[in-house]
Amino acid sequence: MQILENISLRQYNTFRIDASARYFSSFRDINELVYGLDKNPGMNRMILGGGSNILFTRDVDGIVLKNEIMGIEEVKEDENYVYIRAGAGENWHRFVQYCIRHNWGGLENLSLIPGTVGAAPIQNIGAYGVELREVFNSLNAYHLHDKKIHYFTAGDCDFGYRQSVFKKQYKGQCVILNVTFRLRKNPVLNTSYGAILQELERMQVKEPNIQSVAQAVINIRSSKLPDPAVIGNAGSFFKNPEVSRTAFTSLQEAYPAIPHYPAKRYPAGDGGNTDNFVKLAAGWLIEQCGWKGFRRGDAGVHDKQALVLVNHGKATGKEIYDLSEEILQSVYQKFGVKLEREVNIM
Numbered sequence: 001m002q003i004l005e006n007i008s009l010r011q012y013n014t015f016r017i018d019a020s021a022r023y024f025s026s027f028r029d030i031n032e033l034v035y036g037l038d039k040n041p042g043m044n045r046m047i048l049g050g051g052s053n054i055l056f057t058r059d060v061d062g063i064v065l066k067n068e069i070m071g072i073e074e075v076k077e078d079e080n081y082v083y084i085r086a087g088a089g090e091n092w093h094r095f096v097q098y099c100i101r102h103n104w105g106g107l108e109n110l111s112l113i114p115g116t117v118g119a120a121p122i123q124n125i126g127a128y129g130v131e132l133r134e135v136f137n138s139l140n141a142y143h144l145h146d147k148k149i150h151y152f153t154a155g156d157c158d159f160g161y162r163q164s165v166f167k168k169q170y171k172g173q174c175v176i177l178n179v180t181f182r183l184r185k186n187p188v189l190n191t192s193y194g195a196i197l198q199e200l201e202r203m204q205v206k207e208p209n210i211q212s213v214a215q216a217v218i219n220i221r222s223s224k225l226p227d228p229a230v231i232g233n234a235g236s237f238f239k240n241p242e243v244s245r246t247a248f249t250s251l252q253e254a255y256p257a258i259p260h261y262p263a264k265r266y267p268a269g270d271g272g273n274t275d276n277f278v279k280l281a282a283g284w285l286i287e288q289c290g291w292k293g294f295r296r297g298d299a300g301v302h303d304k305q306a307l308v309l310v311n312h313g314k315a316t317g318k319e320i321y322d323l324s325e326e327i328l329q330s331v332y333q334k335f336g337v338k339l340e341r342e343v344n345i346m
């Protein structure tokens with residue numbers, strides 16, 4: 001295992017920010033991880049997956065350890081489900097495609113999300129009506145403090161909307177090594193998200209299956225989200241905010257067209273009684289403030305999806321962050337709604 005010095009992180013983050021790391025290494029198993037950690041005691045340590053949910057605003061004065069733990073295996077099966085364990089360094093979309101090829105259902109709506117398997121539980125990734133927690137069984141993570149491997153069930157992870165214990169009390173303390181998924185042997189399709197049915201119709205699919213639902217999701221995503229290989233970005237920069245029903249009623253009086261959704265219920269009660277809350281579309285709020293397609297230097301707002309901030313080439317992390325702060329302030333001034341960043345700021 002090689003430890004490199006003064007490495008540019010540009011190729012390791014989808015925002016294509018040219019920050020550097022004092023030390024950089026990748027690990028393919030727990031022994032290499034422990035070696036990298038022990039070799040540099042007392043130094044800042046950062047675990048990196050695909051770098052698709054990170055904004056580097058400064059150089060990393062420490063060691064960046066890139067997770068490359070691979071492997072996919074069937075752990076067990078019962079009458080209805082198959083349990084598949086994947087190494088944390090596996091590419092998420094390739095893993096989804098592998099499961100689809102085996103006709104194991106549950107991941108198809110989560111197609112084409114960039115990044116690694118190991119990062120997926122951190123923010124409980126979600127798209128097109130499905131969240132990771134619905135197919136999650138368990139994970140193993142190495143704890144940096146007691147240096148032991150801990151087993152987490154879904155309950156232990158306390159999943160919420162773009163939320164888990166790994167963004168709260170265990171932030172920066174656990175390295176996820178592998179994740180086990182519970183997938184259906186007889187897939188049940190979820191086409192409740194409006195655009196999926198429309199897209200299946202456009203594709204002239206009469207009898208949808210997980211392959212065609214995955215393709216519909218891929219088509220929709222490709223039509224609105226910028227491809228990081230072409231233009232730097234980290235997906236939605238902010239979360240969709242939840243507001244009280246009272247605040248929502250006033251907003252709806254002033255802006256009758258305001259898109260809104262019921263707030264989702266989570267088993268662990270994240271967010272309390274959801275009946276009293278309404279979810280808004282941050283992209284709509286940002287667009288209404290006139291930011292869609294905005295560009296200053298190389299930092300900008302995507303012209304098809306205002307929730308996505310972009311790097312047109314040489315923007316610094318600080319320029320993107322400063323733009324996000326201006327957006328946040330303007331949405332707050334116009335609507336009284338405080339946006340929260342989804343992207344991890346480093």
Ligand code: FAD
Nearest residue numbers: 049050051052053115116118119125126127175176234235
């Ligand atoms: P990274 O960016 O490398 O890391 C994210 C955070 O997790 C960092 O804090 C890092 O330190 C930590 N981390 C990473 N791996 C580990 C590990 N093994 N153990 C412990 N900590 C770790 N997200 C969605 O939820 N839904 C979407 O629809 C979606 N669409 C996107 C579209 C685009 C075009 C892009 C660029 C991003 C999108 N995202 C979406 C965000 C992103 O893809 C996910 O959050 C993804 O799970 C991040 O994975 P990653 O491996 O790139 O994580």
Ligand code: EPU
Nearest residue numbers: 127128235236238239240259281283284287304305306307
């Ligand atoms: N909208 C606008 N203007 C915009 C963008 C969106 O008016 O510029 C409106 C749309 O018209 C629609 C609503 O906002 O009424 C929602 O838009 P969309 O369906 O594109 O989804 P989103 O809420 O912007 C969320 C997730 C995405 C996920 C999609 C699909 C968050 C923060 N984002 O986006 O996740 O892929 O739904 O399920 O929850 C990510 O987390 O990085 C991400 C891309």
